[in-house]
Amino acid sequence: MYLELIKKPNDIQKISPKNYKVLAREIRDFLIENVSRTGGHLSSNLGAVELTMAIHLSFDLTRDKVIWDVGHQSYTHKLLTGRKEGFKSLRTRGGMSGFPKRKESPCDAFDTGHSSTSISAGIGMAQARDLKGEDYHVISVIGDGALTGGLAFEALNNASAVKGNFIIVLNDNTMSISENVGGVSTFLGKMRTSKIYTGIKESITGNLRRIPSGEDIHDVISSAKDSIKQLVVRDGMMFEDMDITYLGPFDGHNTNQMIKAFRSAKQVKGPVLVHVLTKKGKGYSFAEANPGKFHGVDPFDPQTGKLLQKQANFTYTKLFSDCMMQLGKQNSNVVAITAAMADGTGLSRFSRHFPDRFFDVGIAEAHAVTFAAGLAVAGMKPYVAIYSSFLQRAYDSILHDVCLQNLPVTFAVDRAGIVGKDGETHQGIFDLSYLTSIPNLTVLAPKNAYEFAQMFRFSNTFQGPLAIRYPRGEALLEYKSYNSKIVYGKAEVMKKSKDTTLALVSIGSMTKIAMEVADRLENEGVEATVINLRFAKPLDLECIRSLKNYKNIFTLEENVKSGGIGEQIAAYLMELRSRAKVKICAIPDRFIPHGCPDVLMKELGLDADHIYEEAIKAAKGLKEDHE
Numbered sequence: 001m002y003l004e005l006i007k008k009p010n011d012i013q014k015i016s017p018k019n020y021k022v023l024a025r026e027i028r029d030f031l032i033e034n035v036s037r038t039g040g041h042l043s044s045n046l047g048a049v050e051l052t053m054a055i056h057l058s059f060d061l062t063r064d065k066v067i068w069d070v071g072h073q074s075y076t077h078k079l080l081t082g083r084k085e086g087f088k089s090l091r092t093r094g095g096m097s098g099f100p101k102r103k104e105s106p107c108d109a110f111d112t113g114h115s116s117t118s119i120s121a122g123i124g125m126a127q128a129r130d131l132k133g134e135d136y137h138v139i140s141v142i143g144d145g146a147l148t149g150g151l152a153f154e155a156l157n158n159a160s161a162v163k164g165n166f167i168i169v170l171n172d173n174t175m176s177i178s179e180n181v182g183g184v185s186t187f188l189g190k191m192r193t194s195k196i197y198t199g200i201k202e203s204i205t206g207n208l209r210r211i212p213s214g215e216d217i218h219d220v221i222s223s224a225k226d227s228i229k230q231l232v233v234r235d236g237m238m239f240e241d242m243d244i245t246y247l248g249p250f251d252g253h254n255t256n257q258m259i260k261a262f263r264s265a266k267q268v269k270g271p272v273l274v275h276v277l278t279k280k281g282k283g284y285s286f287a288e289a290n291p292g293k294f295h296g297v298d299p300f301d302p303q304t305g306k307l308l309q310k311q312a313n314f315t316y317t318k319l320f321s322d323c324m325m326q327l328g329k330q331n332s333n334v335v336a337i338t339a340a341m342a343d344g345t346g347l348s349r350f351s352r353h354f355p356d357r358f359f360d361v362g363i364a365e366a367h368a369v370t371f372a373a374g375l376a377v378a379g380m381k382p383y384v385a386i387y388s389s390f391l392q393r394a395y396d397s398i399l400h401d402v403c404l405q406n407l408p409v410t411f412a413v414d415r416a417g418i419v420g421k422d423g424e425t426h427q428g429i430f431d432l433s434y435l436t437s438i439p440n441l442t443v444l445a446p447k448n449a450y451e452f453a454q455m456f457r458f459s460n461t462f463q464g465p466l467a468i469r470y471p472r473g474e475a476l477l478e479y480k481s482y483n484s485k486i487v488y489g490k491a492e493v494m495k496k497s498k499d500t501t502l503a504l505v506s507i508g509s510m511t512k513i514a515m516e517v518a519d520r521l522e523n524e525g526v527e528a529t530v531i532n533l534r535f536a537k538p539l540d541l542e543c544i545r546s547l548k549n550y551k552n553i554f555t556l557e558e559n560v561k562s563g564g565i566g567e568q569i570a571a572y573l574m575e576l577r578s579r580a581k582v583k584i585c586a587i588p589d590r591f592i593p594h595g596c597p598d599v600l601m602k603e604l605g606l607d608a609d610h611i612y613e614e615a616i617k618a619a620k621g622l623k624e625d626h627e
């Protein structure tokens, strides 16, 4: 009933402190009920309820800027800024985004989705504020998982350049999606084991030098300050040594304690890090017991925690898991690398069977790739599994460290194409463009499950850099009989028409659509040639040359038009002085918002119905032209 009183930013400040706990429970109940219907990120949000309340109680959300790293934990922030109704349509087309969006609310200071950006963005805002002589607080909220990202470290290195107040909140729940790993996690572990301060008194005494004198905070300095200073400074030493004042650790489920911490943090000149300890999934037993499962979850029964929809059990990710097991057994040089996504990419099984040959490097995509280059130079056969959109982070590492030296690193590029409900930041729609621009890199995309397995077998003996891109979800079992051997640089002819009216040239997931369109055209008496490219790079130029005299060529790809295979094919046909009319069926060059993949594909005109309509028009129009 307290939640009902919150209709706009800062309304939470009307709630009396004695009711904070009830409000936190109401928020959790709301989140569980709503996410159980719509799906979404649950564990991280349940863990950040009191932290978000404390931020909203300590700052003026109409002026101060809060940046949520990754942004998947921003649901309570949305609730407290008047977006309760939006939860009905969470992550659906036209509905509320699951991430912060500046266009959604003036209280969303910065759009996020990819990890480890919040400190950099916060430094930028704080510097702009100081340059303009403005007066507001900037607060970057980052998880211990996101803190493993290199960008976060670059920002920490730069943080002391901020002379005005700049608050970094480290939300430490020991988890990334799965258990957090690496040196940062160990270092935070040591800090966590120190006493959780029950009052602000002790925690600030180690930071006297940067708290301006004469302010009320001075009054709370105890006589035991030297010994406490030792304790606090040792605990937060890495931050202190970087000239970032360290406060904490605090109980991230104690709203009042965090309010006091923020009161002190506000008074620090320069960067200050407030370390809070939270529990991922807090307050919902199923999520506490299995925070990974409820990190990003489909609709479920809130009473039992069981998923409501039948899960696809034959996904490309599962197939990748099988392929990696096979490759691992066959070749003792095969090693697998993930950037904090062992479960999501399907590498967990490999990690259990070959623990010595499995590496989780944290949320560090660029490092993952250059690390793989090092492994390859030293004689290993690395497989780097990273989602298409996150691989964008590693573009230069792929180019500079792997491809320039022509190293045999294989990239398993999962979630390529329209991914759906996570929206703009997560759609994997640029990789065909950015990967095919890199010399020495071979880029493959399978049309179905069988071709996928073939491509991974092909990768085992392949001697150069190779990327295999494949979509999210169910692996296609149709077109089993089209299973000719993979030959380097060769496309597969799936249908050959007698005349030259129309050819459909597709890559990966779009081959299914091309075949459906061709079948429907056949029913209308139009024969079409269908080419499954298999190789986005190198393109099978001989095959494309054979289409030179076609009247219409449709290219189909689940990638943006710019720099995609359609443009490359059109350019080649132009060089050949072909007079074919080329229709590029691709994603328009814009960011694609959240929504169900089927809905989005239809809206983008990339479904079989739409392409069929265009194709029949082209083919019949042609006939009419000739009549």
Ligand SMILES: Cc1ncc(C[n+]2csc(CCOP(=O)(O)OP(=O)(O)O)c2C)c(N)n1
Binding pocket: 044, 047, 070, 072, 073, 113, 114, 115, 142, 143, 144, 145, 146, 147, 171, 173, 175, 176, 177, 280, 339, 340, 341, 363, 365, 390, 393
């Ligand atoms: C560049 C990038 N790589 C991977 C991801 C996928 N991802 C989303 S949340 C997350 C874990 C974040 O952990 P943490 O920051 O500790 O937040 P928590 O969920 O534990 O609250 C990961 C790996 C991402 N969003 N961005």
